[in-house]
Structures are given as C-alpha cells and as structure tokens.
Amino acid sequence: MDGNLNFRHLYYFWVVAKEGGITRAAKRLNLAVQTISTQLAQLEESVGKALFTQQGRRLVLTEPGRLALAYADQIFMLGEQMQEALGEADSARTRLTVGISDSLPKLTAYKLLEATTKLDRQVRLVCYEDQFEALLGDLALHKLDVVLTDRAVDSGTALRVFSHQLFESETIVVGAPVLATLYAGAFPANLNGAPFLLPTRNNALRGKIDEWFDSHAVRPDIVGEFEDNALLNTFGRRGLGLFFAPAALAADIEEQFGARLVGRVPQVREQFYAISNERKIQHPAVEAILSAAHETVLGAA
Incomplete structure (x- = not known):
C-alpha cells in the first residue's frame, strides 16, 4: 500500500460512489469517462484493495469500498461545509x-x-x-x-x-x-x-x-x-x-x-x-x- 493517498483520486471515487456509476460521475465532473476509470484504478493500486466490483452493467462497492466511502463521506462533507462557512465568513x-x-x-x-x-x-x-x-x-x-x-x-x-x-x-x-x-x-x-x-x-x-x-x-x-x-x-x-x-x-x-x-x-x-x-x-x-x-x-x- 502506498502511504501517499491522492485526494483527487479519492474525490473521484467518492463522486462515482455517490452518482452510482462512472458515466454519471464523469458528467458531473465534466471529465472523460476514461479519465475517471484510470484514476480509480490508480487509487485501488495505491490502497491495495479493489473498491468496486462489476455486477452485470453496474458497479457495486466491495467491503473495502464501503469502508473507504464512510471515510470519504466525512472528508468531503466537511470540506463542503468548510467552503460554505468560509463563503459566509465575511458576510453579516x-x-x-x-x-x-x-x-x-x-x-x-x-x-x-x-x-x-x-x-x-x-x-x-x-x-x-x-x-x-x-x-x-x-x-x-x-x-x-x-x-x-x-x-x-x-x-x-x-x-x-x-x-x-x-x-x-x-x-x-x-x-x-x-x-x-x-x-x-x-x-x-x-x-x-x-x-x-x-x-x-x-x-x-x-x-x-x-x-x-x-x-x-x-x-x-x-x-x-x-x-x-x-x-x-x-x-x-x-x-x-x-x-x-x-x-x-x-x-x-x-x-x-x-x-x-x-x-x-x-x-x-x-x-x-x-x-x-x-x-x-x-x-x-x-x-x-x-x-x-x-x-x-x-x-x-
């Protein structure tokens, strides 16, 4: 497992999990499907675990994927709250x-x-x-x-x-x-x-x-x-x-x-x-x- 976690890759993983698929995530992020797929693969290589598995035409979270999502939820929800709070910091x-x-x-x-x-x-x-x-x-x-x-x-x-x-x-x-x-x-x-x-x-x-x-x-x-x-x-x-x-x-x-x-x-x-x-x-x-x-x-x- 690589000790240097790439948070951009983790963010793409989080969006894919939330959107329910790579195509929808790519549309939300305005990126190519191949870009998302590549960076997901790099994240899985970095953590040494498969985060998704293919079931028919759907991507489904593995057990390590569900665990990673719980942490990603905390990270990025707090990040969104921070942006909102900073945006309001100078307001009345x-x-x-x-x-x-x-x-x-x-x-x-x-x-x-x-x-x-x-x-x-x-x-x-x-x-x-x-x-x-x-x-x-x-x-x-x-x-x-x-x-x-x-x-x-x-x-x-x-x-x-x-x-x-x-x-x-x-x-x-x-x-x-x-x-x-x-x-x-x-x-x-x-x-x-x-x-x-x-x-x-x-x-x-x-x-x-x-x-x-x-x-x-x-x-x-x-x-x-x-x-x-x-x-x-x-x-x-x-x-x-x-x-x-x-x-x-x-x-x-x-x-x-x-x-x-x-x-x-x-x-x-x-x-x-x-x-x-x-x-x-x-x-x-x-x-x-x-x-x-x-x-x-x-x-x-």
Missing part, C-alpha cells in the same frame, strides 16, 4: 449547524432555536434530526456546532463532549378535547383504562412515566409507543390517546395540537440539554440559546 450572517434528537419535542426545539432569530447578526440555521448516539458522533467530528436533546451525555463516554442543562420542566397529561373531557375527574385515578400514547422504552422519559404509573397504581391502556415525538403528538392531536408533555409548553401545545390539560405530574420532570464540543460555549448563537432557556418562561417551569 452566522452559520449554526444543529443536531436535534428525534426524541426532543419539536415545540421545545423551536422555542430554543427561536432565540437565534433575535440576535443582531443574522443566523443561518442548518438543522439535522437523528438518534442521540449518531448526533454525538457527528458532533465529535465537528459536523455539528451543538446538539439539542433530552438527556445528558453519559459520564463514561470516550467522546470529548460536554452537556449544558438548558431547563427542567414538570410534565402534564393532555389530550384532544373529547378525550380530555371523557377522562376528566379525580386525577390520577381517572387515568385507569385511559388510552395513552407513550415514548418507546429507549426514551429518557419513559422510565419515569412507568414508575409514576406504578406508584399511583394507574393501569393505562397503552395504544401506541413512538420513538419520534412529533409523530406521537400527531396521533395525540387526532384524539387517539392521552400523552405527556412539558408543562413549560402547555399554552403552545394547546394552540398547536388543540390538546387540553387532564392533570399535572410534578413528579415526572424532563430535562433538556445543549451538548457541545467545548466546556465553555463560544458560538454566539449557542450562547443565545442558553441565555434564553435560563432567562425566559422555559427556565421557570
């Missing part, structure tokens, strides 16, 4: 790349990000949604500036990332008007047999909810479990079950989902975090998010 706009955990209520994410729209310097938001662990990996690779989530990073993690608590809120049980009226009464005994939409068991909130049900001898009818909070809220809006929500967002939840209060659950509290690569936040837009969470009604819930 700040770029903020945010990872949003799929378990985070979207209203919470909006309320937190809303603070960035009030800065003197205009912010260009780039938001990605994914699972918690995937977002932490992207943060560690500096693909993201911050991750907004409902859990802190495990203290035993090998990743050099830091959790900053934004706010804590007690929860409430809410439901569509007809359902909320049907299960009005002495709370929480009125919840026995009530249809509920709950987070899946890998969600930080679910264990607290289950413990609360057990401690109050409540036996709900769990009609749905959701990893995606937005989907859970959509089913809740349609009246298919009661659901838990942050008390700090009660007014917004009623306005957006038409969900009415059934009862307050102060024992079940949600925590929300910003996770960054720095112990001390330096990005002005992330500073604005932390300040807003600490100083507004969110922090008082």
Whole structure:
C-alpha cells in the first residue's frame, strides 16, 4: 500500500460512489469517462484493495469500498461545509449547524432555536434530526456546532463532549378535547383504562412515566409507543390517546395540537440539554440559546 493517498483520486471515487456509476460521475465532473476509470484504478493500486466490483452493467462497492466511502463521506462533507462557512465568513450572517434528537419535542426545539432569530447578526440555521448516539458522533467530528436533546451525555463516554442543562420542566397529561373531557375527574385515578400514547422504552422519559404509573397504581391502556415525538403528538392531536408533555409548553401545545390539560405530574420532570464540543460555549448563537432557556418562561417551569 502506498502511504501517499491522492485526494483527487479519492474525490473521484467518492463522486462515482455517490452518482452510482462512472458515466454519471464523469458528467458531473465534466471529465472523460476514461479519465475517471484510470484514476480509480490508480487509487485501488495505491490502497491495495479493489473498491468496486462489476455486477452485470453496474458497479457495486466491495467491503473495502464501503469502508473507504464512510471515510470519504466525512472528508468531503466537511470540506463542503468548510467552503460554505468560509463563503459566509465575511458576510453579516452566522452559520449554526444543529443536531436535534428525534426524541426532543419539536415545540421545545423551536422555542430554543427561536432565540437565534433575535440576535443582531443574522443566523443561518442548518438543522439535522437523528438518534442521540449518531448526533454525538457527528458532533465529535465537528459536523455539528451543538446538539439539542433530552438527556445528558453519559459520564463514561470516550467522546470529548460536554452537556449544558438548558431547563427542567414538570410534565402534564393532555389530550384532544373529547378525550380530555371523557377522562376528566379525580386525577390520577381517572387515568385507569385511559388510552395513552407513550415514548418507546429507549426514551429518557419513559422510565419515569412507568414508575409514576406504578406508584399511583394507574393501569393505562397503552395504544401506541413512538420513538419520534412529533409523530406521537400527531396521533395525540387526532384524539387517539392521552400523552405527556412539558408543562413549560402547555399554552403552545394547546394552540398547536388543540390538546387540553387532564392533570399535572410534578413528579415526572424532563430535562433538556445543549451538548457541545467545548466546556465553555463560544458560538454566539449557542450562547443565545442558553441565555434564553435560563432567562425566559422555559427556565421557570
């Protein structure tokens, strides 16, 4: 294996893999098909591995090719982000790349990000949604500036990332008007047999909810479990079950989902975090998010 990797060859490999073939890659790069083929062959010779194999008329990645593509993705996606960031460096706009955990209520994410729209310097938001662990990996690779989530990073993690608590809120049980009226009464005994939409068991909130049900001898009818909070809220809006929500967002939840209060659950509290690569936040837009969470009604819930 040649120790001197030619990044131009690697870039051609990346484009071929993304485009699904040499002809399409050559068209995108405005190069001859023979040029791409030759440089792919040189890359394979350099790394000492076949990166593609021919299956009929298609090129298919080999196992070493899939591994190389994973690294090339990181290299060239970061390169594209760098070019965008440099292009904006002299403009009046700040770029903020945010990872949003799929378990985070979207209203919470909006309320937190809303603070960035009030800065003197205009912010260009780039938001990605994914699972918690995937977002932490992207943060560690500096693909993201911050991750907004409902859990802190495990203290035993090998990743050099830091959790900053934004706010804590007690929860409430809410439901569509007809359902909320049907299960009005002495709370929480009125919840026995009530249809509920709950987070899946890998969600930080679910264990607290289950413990609360057990401690109050409540036996709900769990009609749905959701990893995606937005989907859970959509089913809740349609009246298919009661659901838990942050008390700090009660007014917004009623306005957006038409969900009415059934009862307050102060024992079940949600925590929300910003996770960054720095112990001390330096990005002005992330500073604005932390300040807003600490100083507004969110922090008082």
